[in-house]
Amino acid sequence: MRTVDWYDGGVRLIDQRLLPRKLETPVYHDYVQVAQAIRDMVVRGAPAIGATAAFGLALAGYQIQAADPAAWRSQLTAAAETLRQARPTAVNLSWALDRLLHVIDLAGAGRVPELQAALLAEAQKLADEDVAINRRMGQHGAALIEDGDTIIHHCNTGALAAVDYGTALGVIFAAHEQGKHVRVLVDETRPRLQGARLTAWELKQAGIPFDLIADTAAGHFLHTGQVNLCLVGADRIAANGDVVNKIGTYQLAVVAHENGVPFYSVAPTSTVDLTRLSGAEIPIEERDPQEVLGLEIEGECVAPADITARNPAFDVTPARYLTAIVTENGIVRPPFVRNLPRVARAQP
Numbered sequence: 001m002r003t004v005d006w007y008d009g010g011v012r013l014i015d016q017r018l019l020p021r022k023l024e025t026p027v028y029h030d031y032v033q034v035a036q037a038i039r040d041m042v043v044r045g046a047p048a049i050g051a052t053a054a055f056g057l058a059l060a061g062y063q064i065q066a067a068d069p070a071a072w073r074s075q076l077t078a079a080a081e082t083l084r085q086a087r088p089t090a091v092n093l094s095w096a097l098d099r100l101l102h103v104i105d106l107a108g109a110g111r112v113p114e115l116q117a118a119l120l121a122e123a124q125k126l127a128d129e130d131v132a133i134n135r136r137m138g139q140h141g142a143a144l145i146e147d148g149d150t151i152i153h154h155c156n157t158g159a160l161a162a163v164d165y166g167t168a169l170g171v172i173f174a175a176h177e178q179g180k181h182v183r184v185l186v187d188e189t190r191p192r193l194q195g196a197r198l199t200a201w202e203l204k205q206a207g208i209p210f211d212l213i214a215d216t217a218a219g220h221f222l223h224t225g226q227v228n229l230c231l232v233g234a235d236r237i238a239a240n241g242d243v244v245n246k247i248g249t250y251q252l253a254v255v256a257h258e259n260g261v262p263f264y265s266v267a268p269t270s271t272v273d274l275t276r277l278s279g280a281e282i283p284i285e286e287r288d289p290q291e292v293l294g295l296e297i298e299g300e301c302v303a304p305a306d307i308t309a310r311n312p313a314f315d316v317t318p319a320r321y322l323t324a325i326v327t328e329n330g331i332v333r334p335p336f337v338r339n340l341p342r343v344a345r346a347q348p
Contacts (some may be wrong), residue, residue: 003043010028012026017042032082056105099126103118151185153344176207185210188215218255238278245315248316
């Protein structure tokens with residue numbers, strides 16, 4: 001099933017906080033609850049967040065009671081801002097909202113029921129396109145993988161991070177479907193353990209061999225020649241090729257570069273933000289320190305009581321550490337400042 005879809009007049013999500021222990025699919029009938037679900041990481045992953053925001057805005061369109069189109073549009077804009085503030089780093093969220101608002105602008109002076117239907121149709125179109133885009137990325141990226149390769153993967157970038165199929169993990173799925181024998185070293189991805197909980201679960205479902213490793217073990221495997229390439233996703237990519245992704249990506253890229261191991265980011269062009277000249281201009285979300293402080297072993301907190309913690313959710317990997325960026329329009333290689341805008345603006 002899809003990570004996010006329209007169901008029974010509401011937005012249905014896979015609650016990723018509960019995986020792999022149990023699979024639950026709550027349905028939200030209030031766009032404010034959808035925004036909270038994004039904030040609370042019921043759904044996560046840049047493409048999935050974008051699609052969820054789109055369906056959330058379509059839901060808002062039906063919630064708004066105003067019969068006058070002008071009043072309805074005004075309230076819809078306010079609802080879009082509520083959704084936009086849910087998570088600041090992933091550009092797909094704002095991109096999806098702006099796409100739906102543009103559809104309303106193009107509709108002109110339509111009646112409210114027509115505008116509501118147009119919003120939902122565009123949200124569904126966006127979700128369907130995401131699946132097709134991911135499959136194209138998978139085919140492009142699979143060309144980088146040789147039979148017998150071992151791959152390090154950070155965070156979760158599979159079907160759970162998108163509407164379906166996935167980005168960096170989608171590349172691994174595509175290589176597997178082509179009959180290539182690969183093995184994946186799965187970073188746990190602290191502090192929320194998206195690798196241990198979600199990526200491991202998806203790879204197990206797909207029957208792809210993998211080993212779970214501590215984030216701090218990646219350097220050992222890279223230094224000892226046991227890794228052929230690294231694959232990660234992206235939450236936002238600046239015009240110069242700097243990649244903002246899950247915390248820990250930067251250190252993995254640096255160690256891969258030090259050991260001559262190719263390092264690839266896989267993301268749709270909707271994740272490319274050409275208005276940001278470098279990663280330094282991209283806001284980095286800091287989440288609740290309790291995500292770090294609350295780690296328990298045998299029912300007891302590991303950290304001492306009454307201490308502080310820092311919890312950035314993302315970091316910036318400078319473009320110089322990337323071998324290439326895989327998009328649905330092809331593989332982009334340096335110099336990114338010249339090549340990335342051309343690919344980002346290209347039509348498939």
